[in-house]
């Protein structure tokens with residue numbers, strides 16, 4: 475048990491959640507490495523949601539609210555860290571959650587579905603052999619014909635670059651959360667929120683709720699993902715004295 479008084483309580487508790495995800499069969503052991511990479515970048519932004527992330531969150535909220543068929547893609551790390559917030563997002567957008575993992579495992583796909591159901595999800599789509607995302611070879615090409623296959627916008631946090639590119643080449647818009655502003659995913663997505671998913675997702679849900687209450691707030695100001703990524707990178711490269 476990590477004491478709440480520990481100065482890095484949240485970071486350690488998050489690490490515990492990922493380890494628990496591996497133990498419960500939700501997260502792949504490779505997910506630990508992806509998490510470690512994320513932690514390093516989080517350190518460089520002071521483990522806080524910065525202005526460039528807030529701007530991307532607003533753009534993401536507008537884009538997701540304007541979508542005709544949004545779909546929310548869930549992998550093992552996301553499911554271990556923020557299952558309830560993903561369910562909240564799905565409910566707010568009236569969008570399905572779709573399980574999609576890099577390392578093929580029927581058992582892990584089922585464990586993710588179960589965890590999402592336990593977190594309150596009603597509609598969890600599974601990958602099928604009936605629909606295939608083009609421009610990609612590995613396990614992630616298998617999608618659900620009622621989900622990602624038909625989506626106009628896919629929310630894919632903590633994604634790998636190949637799949638993000640395949641989604642974009644298929645004509646879909648992509649919104650992601652990725653702490654690494656240099657990743658292929660970050661550069662390929664239409665909107666990249668450079669922040670830890672544990673902080674960014676509750677903020678995205680709040681922003682969407684606010685816009686649903688007051689649609690005037692939904693106006694999209696000029697958004698430039700490239701410049702947001704540049705600002706994130708500059709912030710990280712600044713010396714931390």
Ligand code: ATP
Nearest residue numbers: 508511512632634635652653654657658659670671
């Ligand atoms: P790419 O293929 O896009 O160049 P990659 O090979 O690093 O990136 P993965 O190993 O799949 O892709 O890692 C997923 C990404 O998620 C990494 O960029 C990592 O920084 C980021 N990440 C990990 N944990 C978190 C988190 N908690 N919040 C936000 N981003 C995270």
